[in-house]
Amino acid sequence: xxxxxxxxxxxxxxxxxxxxxxxxxxxxxxxxxxxxxxxxxxxxxxxxxxxxxxxxxxxxxxxxxxxxxxxxxxxxxxxxxxxxxxxxxxxxxxxxxxxxxxxxxxxxxxxxxxxxxxxxxxxxxxxxxxxxxxxxxxxxxxxxxxxxxx
Numbered sequence: 157x158x159x160x161x162x163x164x165x166x167x168x169x170x171x172x173x174x175x176x177x178x179x180x181x182x183x184x185x186x187x188x189x190x191x192x193x194x195x196x197x198x199x200x201x202x203x204x205x206x207x208x209x210x211x212x213x214x215x216x217x218x219x220x221x222x223x224x225x226x227x228x229x230x231x232x233x234x235x236x237x238x239x240x241x242x243x244x245x246x247x248x249x250x251x252x253x254x255x256x257x258x259x260x261x262x263x264x265x266x267x268x269x270x271x272x273x274x275x276x277x278x279x280x281x282x283x284x285x286x287x288x289x290x291x292x293x294x295x296x297x298x299x300x301x302x303x304x305x306x
Contacts, residue, residue: 166273169234174277177289185295186273193272193306194265201261202253213257215264219306224271227278231270276302 166183170176178186201217208217220228279298280290287294 170277173274174281190269190272202255215260227271227274231274
């Protein structure tokens with residue numbers, strides 16, 4: 157079972173990013189979702205590194221879109237204001253891939269976790285501008301879209 161820590165700070169970030177309220181079940185879903193998307197990014201980075209005959213995944217191997225890059229910039233603002241670093245570090249703890257990854261990736265994982273969180277919050281609002289507290293069906297729709305795109 158996923159242990160949810162730092163829920164209040166993530167609630168604040170969701171509220172600031174998209175005006176959404178979250179409850180404990182949302183936090184559990186968020187942690188599972190972010191870990192899965194980080195794993196997906198690393199998995200695709202691993203494919204790119206292997207294709208380029210490298211045994212280390214570099215930051216430029218990750219398929220970071222323009223939109224995710226913008227979310228990275230935004231999360232840096234929240235990180236300072238909300239002191240998210242320790243929570244993002246814990247969230248971004250993933251098992252090693254078949255290939256190792258560079259120090260730059262290890263150092264970037266917490267911010268990537270935050271960027272995925274911001275992107276998720278924005279996606280809820282994009283799909284339903286009136287939403288205030290995502291329900292199970294909202295999570296299912298947003299996750300399907302993310303899985304298609306990332």
